Amino acid sequence: MPATSIADDKSPELLKVVERAKDPKFTFLALAHLIDEEALTRAYHRLRADAAVGIDGITKEQYGQELERNIRDLHERLRTKRWRHKPIRRIHIPKEDGKRRPIGISSTEDKVVQEALRELVEAIYEPIFHDCSYGFRRGRSAHDALRSVNGMLFRGEVSWILEIDVESFFDSIDRKMLIRMLQERVVDGSLKRLVGKCLHVGVFDGDEYSEPEEGTVQGSVLSPVLGNIYLHHVLDGWFERDVIPRIRGRARLIRYADDAVIGFENEADAWKVLAALRKRFERYGLRLHPEKTRVVSFMRPERTTKNGKAKATFDFLGFTHYWRRARSGRWMPWVRTRTARLRRFAGAVADWCRSHRHEPVKEQHAALTRRIAGHFNYFGVNGNVPCLQHVLRACTVVWHKWLNRRSQRASKTWDEFNDLLQRYPLPRASVRVQLW
DSSP states (O other): GGGGGGGGGGOHEEEEHHHHHTTTTOBBOOOGGSSSSHHHHHHHSSSSSTTOOOOTTOOOHHHHHHHHHHHHHHHHHHTOOOOOOOOOOEEEEETTOOOOOEEEEOHHHHHHHHHHHHHHOOOHGGGGGGGBTTTTTOOOOHHHHHHHHHHHHHHTSSEEEEEEETTTTHHHOOOOHHHHHHHTBOOHHHHHHHHHHHHSEEETTTEEEOOOOSSOOTTOOOHHHHHHHIIIIIHHHHHIIIIIIGGGOOOOEEEEEEEEEEESSSSHHHHHHHHHHHHHHHHHOBBBTHHHHHOEEEEEEEETOOOSSEEEEEETEEEEEEEEEEEEOOOOEEEEHHHHHHHHHHHHHHHHHTTTHHHHHHHHHHHHHHHHHHHHHOOBBTTOOOHHHHHHHHHHHHHHHHHTSSSSSOOOHHHHHHHHHEEEEEEEOOOOOOOO
């Protein structure tokens, strides 16, 4: 990634770090002094105003009421090594497979420190990250990763897909190995100790307190860049350095955070790399999901194939990828929303409508519009409009259902509800993002 894409709000000193970091062999001896009052203030202003609060209950707005004094006090404690990360508050959110994902919520002050650290660590590593990595990097997005996948399929570069699913990635990161990876570029002991304080933090899960010995906190603003550093060493660099020279055909890795696919020209290469990948991941404390990690034959169907859709599919970034015949008669790679994602979103909207059915219709409409528009902004890619229409119909039906249960009075007929939709229209199912 060009340095200009990550330099928009950097200080002059941090821009020098970016320039020096372009040399992959350069090591940084003194960096902690860059986390000064200016850096902490920048970090504060980048925090979300509506972010959930940590165990101290202090919001961003409350912290900012005496921002200069708070930042000055925080910087002094960081400088004199008296700052301590407060325990995080853990909540659980549902996953597609029915399980629940643990999310850690730090206090506002700790988020400020994490964000300042993230800015500095990103400046050191962004220039050397590989092009195959798209997750949590400025100027790159999940849609860019999807375009790369679609491009390699459309051009016929690969015929086999290795789906990679890492079990509990952020919880499995070996902290000692992560610090050793950081030490390859960062010799500054003060900065490494600061990262360590953000890693070794207690957790309140309800009334239960624990101190995990492995992993990084999901929900921390620092965790994504630390995860990228870990997989930069474990997967990206290994693939470029050791895998590509040793296989027979073409291969390409595309990774977004811990979600990745590798496309192969030859089947034998795919199975060979899968076996090697399992061993390599185990060496770094990671485990591939036994059911979700698989090799899939994804060859372009013959032109004589009669059906309009091919059976081969694989999943990546919330989409199911498959072959579909275009109007020209040529088979093209296509995407649709994963069935599990459709069900999860529809279920979440139904739960929201039920629990908020007594609120004014205007407020319900505004909240529903935000939710549906957010879904469409991500899944509204060309070729996926039928799935968007399905979501819109499901949301419309469930909103009508729970409006009718606001009281014991007569229900709204569909004609009456359609009149309401004229006054309070929901977002249209339309393409928001072009993948090809």
